Amino acid sequence: DARVTQTPRHKVTEMGQEVTMRCQPILGHNTVFWYRQTMMQGLELLAYFRNRAPLDDSGMPKDRFSAEMPDATLATLKIQPSEPRDSAVYFCASGLILDGLITGTDTQYFGPGTRLTVL
Amino acid sequence: GIQVEQSPPDLILQEGANSTLRCNFSDSVNNLQWFHQNPWGQLINLFYIPSGTKQNGRLSATTVATERYSLLYISSSQTTDSGVYFCAVDSGGYQKVTFGTGTKLQVIP
Numbered sequence: 001d002a003r004v005t006q007t008p009r010h011k012v013t014e015m016g017q018e019v020t021m022r023c024q025p026i027l028g029h030n031t032v033f034w035y036r037q038t039m040m041q042g043l044e045l046l047a048y049f050r051n052r053a054p055l056d057d058s059g060m061p062k063d064r065f066s067a068e069m070p071d072a073t074l075a076t077l078k079i080q081p082s083e084p085r086d087s088a089v090y091f092c093a094s095g096l097i098l099d100g101l102i103t104g105t106d107t108q109y110f111g112p113g114t115r116l117t118v119l
Numbered sequence: 120g121i122q123v124e125q126s127p128p129d130l131i132l133q134e135g136a137n138s139t140l141r142c143n144f145s146d147s148v149n150n151l152q153w154f155h156q157n158p159w160g161q162l163i164n165l166f167y168i169p170s171g172t173k174q175n176g177r178l179s180a181t182t183v184a185t186e187r188y189s190l191l192y193i194s195s196s197q198t199t200d201s202g203v204y205f206c207a208v209d210s211g212g213y214q215k216v217t218f219g220t221g222t223k224l225q226v227i228p
Binding site: 035042043044089093095108109112113 | 160164
C-alpha cells in the first residue's frame with residue numbers, strides 16, 4: 001500500500017529555530033506539492049516540484065522558507081528562522097502528471113501532515 | 120485575486136441522504152479540484168475537473184467553467200463521508216492555487 005510519508009508528525013520549537021520537515025513521495029510519482037493549513041488562512045499551496053525541479057514557489061515566504069528535492073525519494077521544507085505565525089499543519093502530496101496532463105480522478109496523494117508549533 | 124466561495128458552509132445529513140455542494144469562483148480557471156479532509160485531518164484529492172462531469176462511486180462532480188461554478192454530488196451518504204470538502208482553483212497552471220473555505224459535512228446514523 002504505497003503512501004506518502006512525512007516526518008516529523010509533530011514539532012514544537014522556539015521562535016528563531018530552524019525547522020526541517022521531510023516528505024517521502026510515492027515511488028514513481030514525478031510531482032510533489034507542499035501545502036500549509038491554518039485556522040486563519042485555511043489551505044494554501046506553498047510550492048510544487050516536477051521531476052525534482054521547482055516549478056513554482058510563489059506561495060512561499062521567500063525570506064525564511066526554502067523547499068528542495070535532493071533526490072526523487074525526499075522532499076524537504078525548511079523554515080529559518082521560524083516564527084509563531086508559521087504554526088500550522090504542513091502537508092506534502094505527490095502525484096503522477098505526464099505531459100502536463102492529469103488523468104484519473106485522484107491526482108494527488110497526501111501525507112498525514114506535520115503539525116508545527118512555534119512558541 | 121480570484122475569489123472562491125463554497126456553500127453551504129455547514130451541512131448535516133441523515134445517513135443515506137443525497138447532497139450537493141457548490142463552489143463558485145470569480146474568474147476563469149485552468150484547473151479545479153475537489154478535496155475531502157476527514158475528521159482526523161487526512162486529505163484526499165477527490166476530483167480534478169476543470170470542466171465537464173466525472174464520477175467516482177457515490178461521488179460525482181460537474182464544472183461549468185463558462186458560468187464559473189462546480190458542484191460536488193454525494194449520493195447515499197455514509198458516516199465516513201463526514202469531514203470538510205474543499206474546492207481549489209488555479210488560474211495559471213498549478214501555481215496560484217486558491218482554496219475555498221470549505222463545506223463541513225456531518226453525516227449522522
